[in-house]
Amino acid sequence: MNKLEVNNLNLFYGDNHALKNISLAIPARQVTALIGPSGCGKSTLLRTLNRMNDLVAGVKINGDVMFDGSNIYQDVDVKHLRMRVGMVFQKPNPFPMSIYENVAFGLRAQGVKDKQVLDDTVEESLRSAALWDEVKDRLNTPAFGLSGGQQQRLCIARTIAMKPEVILMDEPTSALDPIATHKIEGLMDELRKQFTIVIVTHSMNQAKRISDKTAFFWMGELVEHGETSQIFNQPRDQRTQGYVSGEFG
Numbered sequence: 001m002n003k004l005e006v007n008n009l010n011l012f013y014g015d016n017h018a019l020k021n022i023s024l025a026i027p028a029r030q031v032t033a034l035i036g037p038s039g040c041g042k043s044t045l046l047r048t049l050n051r052m053n054d055l056v057a058g059v060k061i062n063g064d065v066m067f068d069g070s071n072i073y074q075d076v077d078v079k080h081l082r083m084r085v086g087m088v089f090q091k092p093n094p095f096p097m098s099i100y101e102n103v104a105f106g107l108r109a110q111g112v113k114d115k116q117v118l119d120d121t122v123e124e125s126l127r128s129a130a131l132w133d134e135v136k137d138r139l140n141t142p143a144f145g146l147s148g149g150q151q152q153r154l155c156i157a158r159t160i161a162m163k164p165e166v167i168l169m170d171e172p173t174s175a176l177d178p179i180a181t182h183k184i185e186g187l188m189d190e191l192r193k194q195f196t197i198v199i200v201t202h203s204m205n206q207a208k209r210i211s212d213k214t215a216f217f218w219m220g221e222l223v224e225h226g227e228t229s230q231i232f233n234q235p236r237d238q239r240t241q242g243y244v245s246g247e248f249g
């Protein structure tokens, strides 16, 4: 079953035609990787999936993004959409507050006051983000005291606490060292059981390791997409072949 379906999507930043007639199905509870050279539109496409581009002045979008059968550009309340489609950014961006409050933040903003509900959600989210054991004795200390990799897992916990259905990740490990990257990749293997994940990555090895499906972009076009093993082992298009073999990029 497809969780998201992008149909004939075009996006313009002013005169820059950044996404050209993109159609892409994103299956539920799988990891879909978006790959391609710098500036090809990967992050732009990712941001169309929870309407983050709406915040950019001069942006024009046409085409459809269907989420569980509803067109998110027509039928959906944007605030509600962003709770269902959460996002993790390239650089860990914890809030200047305690570890506990970072994870509880979204629930508190929704008006949840019940301490037991907050405690349970914080624990459950930190466990799902594979961070609980490392922080359970220091929940009330500042989030900035965590390492970069721990901060990124905290941001994942903060996203999970909102109980999203989809998690968008924009190069979530590019600011992390190999050990922290390895932890996050292992975590994604767990998360895919529960969430639909779309990840932008510059690392072809990462795409190979963690994704079920891969989509290759080139100058605003979706050149091809399919099973990750097919894209890397038997690409149909010469541009994909050139990119995955490291000839350019």
Ligand SMILES: Nc1ncnc2c1ncn2[C@@H]1O[C@H](COP(=O)(O)OP(=O)(O)OP(=O)(O)O)[C@@H](O)[C@H]1O
Pocket (backbone or CB within 6 Å): 013, 016, 018, 036, 037, 038, 039, 040, 041, 042, 043, 044, 045, 056
């Ligand atoms: N906020 C913005 N305002 C105007 N133009 C933008 C904006 N964001 C991206 N662009 C342009 O849209 C095109 C696609 O950019 P995008 O960031 O989506 O590519 P990318 O494939 O994610 O690149 P990278 O791998 O370098 O992050 C580029 O030409 C870029 O300059």
